[in-house]
Amino acid sequence: MADTKTGVKRKLVDVPDDFSDSDDEIAPVKDPKVDKSRSCPYLDTINRRVLDFDFEKLCSVSLSHLNVYACLVCAKYFQGRGRKSHAYTHSVQINHHVFLNLHTLKFYCLPDNYEIIDSSLEDITYVLRPTFTKDDIENLDSNTKLSRAYDKTTYLPGIVGLNNIKANDYCNVLLHALAHIVPLRNYFLEEKNYINIKLPPGDIMCLLSQRFGELMRKMWNPRNFKAHVSPHEMLQAIVLCSKKRFQITKQGDPVEILSWFLNALHASLGGTRKAKSSIVYGTFQGRMKVFTKKIIPMDTPEKDKEELLKTEEYKETVTETPFLYLTLDIPQAPLFKDELEQNIIPQIPLSSLMTKFDGVSEKEYKTYKDSTIKRFQLTRLPPYLILCMKRFNKNLFFIEKNRTIVNFPIKNMDFTEYLSKDPEVQKRNPSASYDLIANIVQDGEPGPGKGTYRAHVLHKSTGKWHEIQDLHVADILPQMITLSEAYIQIWERKDRKAEEGDEKPKTQRQPEN
Known part of the structure; x- marks a missing residue:
């Protein structure tokens, strides 16, 4: 048979009729x-x-x-x-x-x-299958060049839009935030780190780490044909591995999927209960002391209260437990109005919310059986600290959103006063100063399953903040981030080199040809 364009004769070879x-x-x-x-x-x-x-x-x-x-x-x-x-x-x-x-x-x-x-x-x-060498990974946070997509649009690797298939923006903002956690990103950019992890037969959780790695490589690919990425395969893995607990067609809560995803990703990497048994625990796991004291029922006679306080049941107990993120309680907003009868949005500093973990502040927790008073004190801060603001409260009729603005610095947030004063604890935590690198905001109707979500992420090489909401990507001033109704924040601990060194010189970004 002759090729119609080249005129070269060629012998055809029969191929099987099957699809194997x-x-x-x-x-x-x-x-x-x-x-x-x-x-x-x-x-x-x-x-x-x-x-x-x-x-x-x-x-x-x-x-x-x-x-x-x-x-x-x-x-x-x-x-x-x-x-x-x-x-x-x-x-x-x-x-x-x-x-x-x-x-x-x-x-x-x-x-x-x-x-x-x-x-x-x-x-x-x-x-189709981006690959990164060790040199490529090391240069990610120093490269300030824009990449050029096939349609001539320019983009920064790592700052790319993610398709919203129907109602998966609550997943997208979490993926954007995690993509800028340096040790987590670097680990998943090298496929050899997790491709051969052996799990029990029939365990599908390995699919989660594989799909997450693929997405990280595509988001940081400097040679993409387009300036956005579809997280379709990653989302399908989440639906499958969560047994349809999280969907891509129904709005969800980023805090809820954050808790599940970090633990599921840890399990997919063969992690155990030991600290640093996976990159997830090594990056996000901290420890705290929990002081628990059972409350004597109000109807107990006075003469019996003293006797009960002496029993083991009502003595204060101390346990040390790990955590992957901290939940901060925002106080109820006062019903103040200004001269124009408009509601005044209250503000509260982040340091006030963090007093929950100073080892002194107490909070009552009620169950259907009894009530307890608990105190919390941090004993080890992780390299990356995740804070979740509790903005939604459920009453008898509906879910109400607390719109209180939380004031926080973008850089140099000091968490020293929330650490135990124990010399061993202080020795294990030589630095307690953190910089914000990701901020997730909920807009619209109250309720964790409603409204829309957007993420603010810091691009390290340029030092600029970007607001990303699905396919929308735009620069944003750091001052605007502090005015948002923060829902989830990720803070990066500063090392001594970063504190002592000068800022990187800003260079003009040029698109790659």
Whole structure:
């Protein structure tokens, strides 16, 4: 058979009619004069503008995930490349010829069925499966250059929009925040760190770490074809691993998914109860002392109270427990109004909320059985401290949102006074000064499952803050962040080098060609 464009005669090789991976092993008979694998005449038909590898790798006809090929002309997925396969049929009927095996990363020309080897296709395989060397990772926080997408738009790696499929912005803001946790990001940019982790047979939790790693590499890819990424596969892994507790079609609570996600990601990495048994615990886990004292019922006679206080049941107990984030209680907003009868939005400093953990302040906790008074005191601060503001309170009729503005500094927040004065504790915490790196805000209707969410993240290399809400990405002044109704915050502990060193010189950013 002669190639219609090159005129070179070529012997066709029969391929199996099934859709198994065996058809990948078929090697075409090469012309001794022309190596057709290196001279495919259809490479100019590839349309990079439509290529999108963020979605689940399923055949668009059979919905199978086995042996799937992407048509590089229309970006649709098809199974197999044998004579009766969907990819083969598509190539004949629609006249599309260049396909990419999404598993082996090999290119093929159909229906002739020969492998294409061409260096000009490397940008496509890199978008499908980005890889980072140690040098690439080390330079991420010092590179200030803008990258240029295929449609000529520019973007900063790490500062890219995430598609909102229907109601998954509560997941998107969390993924944006976690993408800027340096040790977590660096760990997942190297696939070898977690790809071979062995879990018990049938445990699907490994899917969570794999999908999270893929998303991190795509968000920080400096060679993307577009300035946004779809978290579709990551969200599907969350739905599957949470047993549909979290959905992409129903609004959720970022605090609730934060608690689940950190513990689930820790488990997917084979983590145990030991400190630093995974990158999750090593990054976010701190410790605190909990002082608990049971309250004597109000109807107890006075003569019996003294006797009860002497019993073990009513003595104060002390336990030390780990935590991955701290919940801060915002006091109820007073019903003050100004001269125009408008409600006054109260403000409270973050330091006042943190007194919950000073070891002195007490809070009553009620259960259906009894009531207890608890005190909390921090004994170890993690490298990255997550704070969650309790803004929603449920009464008998509806969920009410507390719109109190929490005042906080962007830099140099000192948590020393909330640490135990024990010399051993002080020794384990040489630094208690933190800088804010991520801030999540809830807007709209009250209720953790309602409204919309947006994230403020700091891009370290440029020192600039960005506001991201789904596909919307914009610069924001740090002063505006302090005026927002903060819901979740992530603080980074400052090391001695950062405190003693000078700020990095600001350089003008230029887009990469």
